[in-house]
Amino acid sequence: MPVPAEALTALGNVLGGRLSRSGPDLDQHGRSETWFPKALPDAVAYPETVDEVAAIARICAAHGCPLTAWGAGTSLEGHALAIKGGICVDFTRMNRVLKINPEDMDAVVQPGVTREALNVELRATGLFFPVDPGANATLGGMASTRASGTTAVRYGTMRDNVLALQVVLADGRVIRTGTRARKSSAGYDLTGLFVGAEGTLGLITELTVRLQGQPEAISAAVCAFDAIGPAVDTVIQTIQLGIPMARIEFVDEATAAAVNAYAGARFPVKPHLMVEFHGSASGVAEQAEAFGEIVADNGGAGFEWSARPEDRTALWTMRHNAYYACLASRPGATALVTDLCVPISKLAQAVEETRADIARSHIPGPILGHVGDGNFHAILLVDPDNPVELAEAKRLAHRMTERALRLGGTISGEHGIGMGKLGHMAAEHGPAWDVMGEIKRALDPLGLMNPGKMIRQE
Structure with a gap:
C-alpha cells in the first residue's frame, strides 16, 4: 500500500x-x-x-x-x-566520528561512517578499527548484519567489536544498549540482540566500537597449491598449531583466473592462500617461517612474503576485488553469492563437497573465503534472464546450507539472512526461530521495521 x-x-x-x-x-x-x-x-x-x-x-x-x-x-x-x-x-548524512577515546581504545560514531573513513580518522592515534568485510560498508550496516571479513580470525566480528548502541525503536523511543565498559553483568545483552538483527528491531543511530593498536610490523604472503584439499589442510594445521594469523584467505583456481584477467595479475591458475601476520618484527618473521614450513609440508609452492606496504595493499586490493573480478569473468552475469561456516575440522570436507557440486553443475561458481574461521563463499554466476540458471544456483545454495548444518555449522557465517536465506532459518534454529518472531512482535508489533526479513513470514 x-x-x-x-x-x-x-x-x-x-x-x-x-x-x-x-x-x-x-x-x-x-x-x-x-x-x-x-x-x-x-x-x-x-x-x-x-x-x-x-x-x-x-x-x-x-x-x-x-x-x-x-x-x-x-x-x-x-x-x-x-x-x-x-x-x-x-544514513549517509549521519557520518560523523563523534569521539575517539585513545586511552580506552574505543570510538563513538554515527551509523553512516564507513570503516575506511574511521580508519583515516584514526591514523594519528596509533589505533585502527579491524573489521574488514571487503566492501567499504557503513558501520551501522556492518553491525546490522553482524559483519566480519578478512581479519575476523584474529580480531573477531562485529559482535566482538561493538560495545554499545543507540537505537530508535519502531514507536520512536530512543534507547541505549551497553556502555563503554569492557564487560557487564547488568541485565540482558541488548547490544548483542540488535547486532545482527538486520534492522528488523530498530534503527541504529550511534555505535561505540572497539579499536586495536596498530601492530609494529605487518607482512603478507601468498602461496599456490595443486588442489583445494592441501590448501585447506594448511589452514587447519596453521590454526591448530596456534600460529597467530591476522588474515588467512582462500581463493580457488577459477577465482585466481578471474583476478588475473580483471587486475592484470600473474597468479598461477591454482588454489591459493593469502595470509597476513601482525606483531613485532621478530614475531612476524617467526610466524612467516612457521607458516612456510606448513605450506611446504602440504605441497604448496611459490611462497612469497613481503613487509612492504605497497605489496600488501596490492595483494588485499586484489582479494577485495575478487567478487567484481568473478562477475567480469562472465560478462552480463549477475551472482547468487552465498556463504556457510563450519567447524574448522570440517572445512576441507565442506569445501571439497561444494566444489564437486558446482563442477557437476552447468553454471560457474568460483569459491573464496575467510577460511581461517571456517567461512567460505561461492559466487554462483547466472544469466539474469535465464530462470533455469537461477533455479540451479538456488539448488546449489540450498545444498550448501544443508551441508553446513550436517557438518555442525551455520547457514551463514557472514552475509546474514535478508531474503535470500530466510527459507533455511527453521532448519538451523527450530523452535528458537519462533522465539525470534516473538521478540520481533514485542518490539515491533505492527511489523514495520524492514519487513520480509529475518523472521518467519505470517
Missing part, C-alpha cells in the same frame, strides 16, 4: 528537502548487489540527527508505513531492499 499523503507531508515537515521521491533516488535505493529484483521504496529519507530518526519512526508508526535502513547498499542477501515499499532511511 502506498505511503499516505499525510505521512509524506509530516515527513517533509521534519526533513524539508531531505525527503526524496525522485526516480533516480528511488532506483538507487531499490537495487541490490546481487540477483534480487528491484524493490523501490516510496520515498527516501536522509536524516541528520537521532531526533529526526525518532520523528520518522513515530510518523511511520502512526500511518503504518514500513521502514528500511540503508547504509552503503553493499549487503548480499537483499537486506536493504524495501520489498513492502514505505520509507527508506538513508
Whole structure:
C-alpha cells in the first residue's frame, strides 16, 4: 500500500528537502548487489540527527508505513531492499566520528561512517578499527548484519567489536544498549540482540566500537597449491598449531583466473592462500617461517612474503576485488553469492563437497573465503534472464546450507539472512526461530521495521 499523503507531508515537515521521491533516488535505493529484483521504496529519507530518526519512526508508526535502513547498499542477501515499499532511511548524512577515546581504545560514531573513513580518522592515534568485510560498508550496516571479513580470525566480528548502541525503536523511543565498559553483568545483552538483527528491531543511530593498536610490523604472503584439499589442510594445521594469523584467505583456481584477467595479475591458475601476520618484527618473521614450513609440508609452492606496504595493499586490493573480478569473468552475469561456516575440522570436507557440486553443475561458481574461521563463499554466476540458471544456483545454495548444518555449522557465517536465506532459518534454529518472531512482535508489533526479513513470514 502506498505511503499516505499525510505521512509524506509530516515527513517533509521534519526533513524539508531531505525527503526524496525522485526516480533516480528511488532506483538507487531499490537495487541490490546481487540477483534480487528491484524493490523501490516510496520515498527516501536522509536524516541528520537521532531526533529526526525518532520523528520518522513515530510518523511511520502512526500511518503504518514500513521502514528500511540503508547504509552503503553493499549487503548480499537483499537486506536493504524495501520489498513492502514505505520509507527508506538513508544514513549517509549521519557520518560523523563523534569521539575517539585513545586511552580506552574505543570510538563513538554515527551509523553512516564507513570503516575506511574511521580508519583515516584514526591514523594519528596509533589505533585502527579491524573489521574488514571487503566492501567499504557503513558501520551501522556492518553491525546490522553482524559483519566480519578478512581479519575476523584474529580480531573477531562485529559482535566482538561493538560495545554499545543507540537505537530508535519502531514507536520512536530512543534507547541505549551497553556502555563503554569492557564487560557487564547488568541485565540482558541488548547490544548483542540488535547486532545482527538486520534492522528488523530498530534503527541504529550511534555505535561505540572497539579499536586495536596498530601492530609494529605487518607482512603478507601468498602461496599456490595443486588442489583445494592441501590448501585447506594448511589452514587447519596453521590454526591448530596456534600460529597467530591476522588474515588467512582462500581463493580457488577459477577465482585466481578471474583476478588475473580483471587486475592484470600473474597468479598461477591454482588454489591459493593469502595470509597476513601482525606483531613485532621478530614475531612476524617467526610466524612467516612457521607458516612456510606448513605450506611446504602440504605441497604448496611459490611462497612469497613481503613487509612492504605497497605489496600488501596490492595483494588485499586484489582479494577485495575478487567478487567484481568473478562477475567480469562472465560478462552480463549477475551472482547468487552465498556463504556457510563450519567447524574448522570440517572445512576441507565442506569445501571439497561444494566444489564437486558446482563442477557437476552447468553454471560457474568460483569459491573464496575467510577460511581461517571456517567461512567460505561461492559466487554462483547466472544469466539474469535465464530462470533455469537461477533455479540451479538456488539448488546449489540450498545444498550448501544443508551441508553446513550436517557438518555442525551455520547457514551463514557472514552475509546474514535478508531474503535470500530466510527459507533455511527453521532448519538451523527450530523452535528458537519462533522465539525470534516473538521478540520481533514485542518490539515491533505492527511489523514495520524492514519487513520480509529475518523472521518467519505470517
